[in-house]
Amino acid sequence: MLATDLMHCRNVPHNSIIAIEGNKKSAVNKARFKAVLLNLLVLMVVLSSFPANAAEDKFSFDTPAQRESFLTLTAELRCPMCQNQNIADSDAMIAHDMRRKVYALLKQGKTEQEIIDFMKSRYGDFVHYQPPVTAATLWLWAGPVLFIFIALLVVVKRKSVAPPEDMAAKLAKADEMLEREKE
Amino acid sequence: MKKAPLVAIPLVLFSLLVIFLFKGLFSDPRELDSQVQDKTLPAFSLPDLMQPDVTYTPDDLKGKVTILNIWGVWCVTCAVEMPYLTQLKNEQNVHIVGLYFDQDLDPDFGTKTLSRVQQEVTDMLSRYGNPYAYNIFDVYRDTSLDLGVTGAPEHFVIDAEGIIRMHHIGDINERVWNSKVGPLYKKLVAEASGNDVKERKVDVEAVMSSNINAQEGE
Numbered sequence: 214m215l216a217t218d219l220m221h222c223r224n225v226p227h228n229s230i231i232a233i234e235g236n237k238k239s240a241v242n243k244a245r246f247k248a249v250l251l252n253l254l255v256l257m258v259v260l261s262s263f264p265a266n267a268a269e270d271k272f273s274f275d276t277p278a279q280r281e282s283f284l285t286l287t288a289e290l291r292c293p294m295c296q297n298q299n300i301a302d303s304d305a306m307i308a309h310d311m312r313r314k315v316y317a318l319l320k321q322g323k324t325e326q327e328i329i330d331f332m333k334s335r336y337g338d339f340v341h342y343q344p345p346v347t348a349a350t351l352w353l354w355a356g357p358v359l360f361i362f363i364a365l366l367v368v369v370k371r372k373s374v375a376p377p378e379d380m381a382a383k384l385a386k387a388d389e390m391l392e393r394e395k396e
Numbered sequence: 397m398k399k400a401p402l403v404a405i406p407l408v409l410f411s412l413l414v415i416f417l418f419k420g421l422f423s424d425p426r427e428l429d430s431q432v433q434d435k436t437l438p439a440f441s442l443p444d445l446m447q448p449d450v451t452y453t454p455d456d457l458k459g460k461v462t463i464l465n466i467w468g469v470w471c472v473t474c475a476v477e478m479p480y481l482t483q484l485k486n487e488q489n490v491h492i493v494g495l496y497f498d499q500d501l502d503p504d505f506g507t508k509t510l511s512r513v514q515q516e517v518t519d520m521l522s523r524y525g526n527p528y529a530y531n532i533f534d535v536y537r538d539t540s541l542d543l544g545v546t547g548a549p550e551h552f553v554i555d556a557e558g559i560i561r562m563h564h565i566g567d568i569n570e571r572v573w574n575s576k577v578g579p580l581y582k583k584l585v586a587e588a589s590g591n592d593v594k595e596r597k598v599d600v601e602a603v604m605s606s607n608i609n610a611q612e613g614e
Contacts, residue, residue: 293546296425306499307546310537335544337429 272316282325286315289343290329293336430563431544437558438542445496445531446514452532457554461584463492463568463577464552465528466540469516470499471548475524477567482525484573490581494531497540497548553580556588 274280287301294305300312311332318328332340344350432438437454444450457464465481467474484490498513517531534540543552546565553562562580564572 293428293544305547306537307541310541314538314541333431335431335542336546337431337544339428 272312275320279319283316283319286319286325286328287312289341290315290332291340291342293340299342426565428546428565432552432560432563435560437554437560438539440534440539440542442532442534442539445494445517445533448510448533452530454558457493458558459556460491461556461581461588462554463490463581464495464554465492466495466497466543466545466550466552467548468497468499469520473567474549475520477549477569478520478524478527480569480573481527484568485527490527491529492527494528495534495539496531497534497537551577553577553584555584 272283274283284301288299290300290311292298292300292303292305292308292311294307295303298308300308300315302308314331315328318331323331329341338345344353346354437457439454441451441453444452481490481492485492496517498508513533521528532539544563549567551562551564551568552560553564555561561584562577564577566572568577
């Protein structure tokens with residue numbers, strides 16, 4: 214619909230005998246095009262606002278702070294099934310169940326850290342988007358710093374390595390050759 | 397000559413990178429370390445799927461090596477592995493218990509009746525074979541969550557003391573059984589029956605001696 218409308222608009226000749234009729238047609242088409250566009254816009258707004266609310270609509274909270282905790286936790290906890298989504302985004306059943314569990318635990322008065330630990334004890338460190346510093350993950354932080362440090366060392370060492378005496382001798386030799394050429 | 401080792405550094409680094417990436421080609425990102433390995437089952441008290449007045453606790457899984465199979469009728473892979481599991485039960489007498497959970501049964505809305513779930517299960521088991529000694533109904537899916545289940549099918553090999561010895565994600569087919577699950581299961585069965593065998597040996601000796609006595613008596 215939209216594509217054909219656009220084609221119509223483009224095909225209408227503006228400076229010919231049938232221009233008047235053509236312009237009328239294009240005006241009608243433009244109006245229709247605008248209406249379609251508006252409808253699409255409204256649809257997009259409706260659709261995009263729906264899933265954002267869907268996750269929390271089912272739950273009602275005692276305090277705004279509790280609601281805030283729920284939103285942070287569901288954003289920080291990772292779905293074990295759809296591995297690159299957090300549990301707020303994911304529609305997997307396990308994500309539904311985890312949201313439900315987070316909500317239930319919040320209602321019980323558990324703190325955010327307690328809930329994260331609860332999930333970690335079941336699904337491992339994987340389930341939290343903030344990895345802990347362990348012997349295996351330490352390199353994520355230390356690696357770049359070490360790299361910069363070593364690179365700096367190399368650069369500094371290379372610059373200072375230039376032997377000045379050797380250079381002086383070479384210059385003297387070059388001078389000597391120049392002198393000889395002059396003669 | 398002195399510079400040779402320095403020149404080799406990028407080559408070595410590149411080789412390491414290639415090895416790392418090459419290994420990555422064959423690693424499974426879905427493979428997670430199970431948190432329940434070598435632990436006892438989490439506490440639960442759940443009804444039997446077919447007889448809701450019968451309740452099971454982790455104690456019911458003690459005394460016999462068990463494969464706890466997490467499944468549901470909505471799960472396609474479960475249907476695929478079911479004939480093989482049935483074959484294992486019939487041919488090797490493997491003790492398989494189902495932990496059933498339903499996808500359509502939303503605890504917040506509760507849209508399905510128990511009798512309908514039972515009907516679906518009966519239909520499926522009559523079509524693909526019934527490998528289960530019994531089915532535990534994880535109504536609210538809490539026990540699955542406690543076990544670290546991410547979907548279905550998943551399997552837990554539980555020894556006679558009720559300790560989880562293996563968490564296998566995915567189906568059990570002939571290859572998986574022969575290379576991974578089967579050997580452990582058989583080992584555990586042998587361990588569990590170790591004590592029984594000793595007792596039986598004593599029994600046999602007693603029987604034999606009494607037989608000899610009887611023969612001598614004749």
